[in-house]
Amino acid sequence: MKALMCHLYYKYPGGEDVVYEDECWLLQEYGHEVVRYEAQNSQIDTMGKIDLARKSFWNPETYRDIRELIQRESPDVVHCANTFPLFSPSLYQAAKDEGVPTVQTLHNFRLACVGGTLLRNGEVCHKCLGKAMPLSGIIHRCYQGSLTASTVSALMHSYHRRRGTWSRLIDQYILLTPHSKEIFTAAGLPPERMTVKPNFVRPDPGFHDSRSKKNYAVFVGRLSKEKGLDVLMDAWSELSEFPDLELLIVGEGPLRGLVESAAQRDPRIRLAGQLPRDQTMQCIGAAKFLVFPSVWYETFGRTIIEAQACGTPVIASNMGAMATLIQHDQTGLLFEPGNAMQLAERCRNLLADEQLQKRLSVEGRAHYEREFSAETNLLQLLNVYNKAGVNLADPSESNVGVSSEKLPS
Incomplete structure (x- = not known):
């Protein structure tokens, strides 16, 4: 053909x-x-x-x-x-x-x-x-x-x-x-x-055991309003009790200035800009968790399944495509769209519970293998x-x- x-x-x-x-x-x-x-x-x-x-x-x-x-x-x-x-x-x-x-x-x-x-x-x-x-x-x-x-x-x-x-x-x-x-x-x-x-997802990035994760969360996507970046920045400001937890932002877009300003105020926030695909997948695989705070429906949410393929837990907005890709507390965590306080609480819960981290990691990977090869x-x-x-x-x-x-x- x-x-x-x-x-x-x-x-x-x-x-x-x-x-x-x-x-x-x-x-x-x-x-x-x-x-x-x-x-x-x-x-x-x-x-x-x-x-x-x-x-x-x-x-x-x-x-x-x-x-x-x-x-x-x-x-x-x-x-x-x-x-x-x-x-x-x-x-x-x-x-x-x-x-x-x-x-x-x-x-x-x-x-x-x-x-x-x-x-x-x-x-x-x-x-x-x-x-x-x-x-x-x-x-x-x-x-x-x-x-x-x-x-x-x-x-x-x-x-x-x-x-x-x-x-x-x-x-x-x-x-x-x-x-x-x-x-x-x-x-x-x-x-x-x-x-x-x-x-x-291709190529299969392979499973990254939770013990190999580094002390940072990652956002990957276009730096635009519908991606919920302002919600993410507000949530991160609520997590001051984690002074060593970094937020890595991977992507480019019209809201680059918003992220740069947030990074100037908070040294835990780092903007990596647009990265080659293999480097992006490495960032996702090594992250403690991925945040997907979109305030629009999304038609899919590719980085969610990329994270699941890596065994990286996902915290995402409970709407549209995200709600179809994630079963709460099993293949990821969901929070109310636009609710920075609840997003921060989901981050706290995940960081405090190693068993939850392991379960989301394993179940997310299994979800990828069943549906997205x-x-x-x-x-x-x-x-x-x-x-x-x-x-x-x-x-x-x-x-x-x-x-x-x-x-x-």
Whole structure:
């Protein structure tokens, strides 16, 4: 099988970029061919507003490129990760015109929310969910705090909703959790075209015994408001009784200044910035625990399963994807979203109880092994492609190292 994989890389590297790379690797590792169509969203910085708005609605260059690429490479499926804003929905039309099935992974809530996060002023917001015209998203400037950008995002979504782009041109959607499927069903996407398939971790980082952990907690992610960094900083200020416990912040983003200011006030906080993937995994594996304080739903929460793979306990917000990935007091600890005092209390409880640390470490690792291995994920991905219209029923089309008995029918 040959897959045409399409992705716009983010200005600040994040989980979506990693998942895209992982799925390309997964297919190639098991004997399938991958063709890539890629660009950088940093190009936006050099574009005028009118040109950007035009390409967000319909990018003729993308339409031409995809048709030419399909004609030259003859892929069996087109699989899209991030397409907003530069690729535009013209990509889907190009694939449809060439008769190739299209799969779209929904890594954010862009098709349900102007801002893509279902979050406004630090609180979950559903005002635009399912609306033909998301006026609230325009009024509140939900995309990048810009009236112009929010208007373009809203109009693009509304236009393609009326045109039937989301229901007619995409054969299968990949949702990362059951919670995301509920949200997008409420937003009006066809549930019969949705399949829940989680992300996975590769390479397997291996289990880090609790006795090998160092005296620090770690946050890994984009430094942005929806990630709950202000909640984390407030919680850490409540933990003054642990003068030697460091908080390591790994990532980049618009709230870098907030973290730098907190680090100046509290020497226990250290900003590492963006690190290579192997170094990031080393930081997670050696940490006493990982904190995931997001105040938005998240569509998955990749660093949670990375920590579980390492045997590193996780403390996360009790909402959205986090609540589906963690069973409280078994595979991790949950706290009320936005509640810095309760987050601090969860940290205290974990630090005071070595048996709890060991249990969360072992159960988290077992959860990873059951649900998030590469082999399991490959079978799920091929099942999505089958649903989209790719014929993979012949075992000769299958994968090196995976039994044909496990292939999706």
